[in-house]
Amino acid sequence: MIRCGGRPRGRIDVARTRDIDKQRADLSAATWAVAAERGITGLTVRAVAERAGCTTGLVFHTFPAKRDLVAHARELLLRRAAARLDALEAEAASPREALRAVTVTLLTAPRSGEDEARVWVSFLAAAIADATIAEHHLRGNRALLARLGRLTRAVRPDWDDARHEQLGTGLAALTEGLNALSIFDAESYPAAQQVEAVERMLGQVDED
Template sequence: MPPPAPGDHEARRKDVSEAVWRVLAAKGFGGLTLRAVAAEMGVTTGMLTHYFPSKRALVTHALDLLEQDTAGRPRRTPPADGLPTVRAMLLDVLPLTPADTARNRIWVSSWDLSLADDALAAQQGDRYTRLRDTFRPHLETARDLGEIPASADTGQLAASVVAFVHGLVVQAIFDPGRFPEGVQIAMVDDFVARLAGAEPTAGRGDHMQLFLTPPPPVA
């Protein structure tokens, strides 16, 4: 494949981005290499170095693609401001659908590479800052509405919210039998209730019993 003409640069970059995404979906970050992307496109690795001179450049682009895909995913419509919005946002993060499960698996697979590279680690830290910042105004609204205590530190609460939901994501990915959809939703509802200083809502015992009971062995 010849080098792209100037007018074709953006179109070719889009083709490369789509190939990167297909490799990520199939192999995760562990399988993301220039060779794998080139094979996916049917081109030489030499052509790809025009766009990605290093593995870090390729991974950085892949993380940006993943963040764009995450930001553009379908979202639930919250029934009200404040804590109902926080609940909807939490559910949007969880692996409750095949697409969301695949997206979360890719995110988790990226952590290994980021931990080994200071620049990538800093970028991941920035992403977590942005995620906390998306929750904070809704927690402030909840405080203004009297749904959480007036003395609540919304910055700290936002950190707790992100820690909770990503901890649940990891458990659901690695132990889906113990954390099916109903358990994940029940845990979110109990977490939101605790944000408000309330006891967990009654009527979710069946789901929480699933959490407490080991899953049956796979036949």
């Protein structure tokens, strides 16, 4: 269990700011853990309070409604993913290496990111009945497709748009499917086999 940072009252301001930051970080970690375990449906103020070892009142203070918890989990998901992909692109020695690094890291299993896959699948399902979540989802996925398109264009400037789009959507879908299916059946989808499937599709940029 994650403990909410509780210090006695009356400390100096610097310490209080640190307490508030700590408390937000604890609630954030608890939100993530509950979403990963029970899905967005089970992401309630009560469940987050229990996980964080806080009163529900304290959770309400930071996240007044369930929709605020959901928005926070969504924000965490996007922020983590974008930071990871940006770093890989920055470190890569060539466009081909950047494309490979970015695509392989979309797979959650090889980097023990199954929590992320569970939260993501849960958002997918929530998007069916919620227009706001559907809109967020669409924006997030378009940003990924734009990134993949930029990378494949750097590797294969000779290809036409249709060819880039075909590979970009294929890579996004293959990694999406591998993440979703391996959550429930890791045995049938070993991590190394997942990487191999992605590498084979990436091999298209080396053809012709």
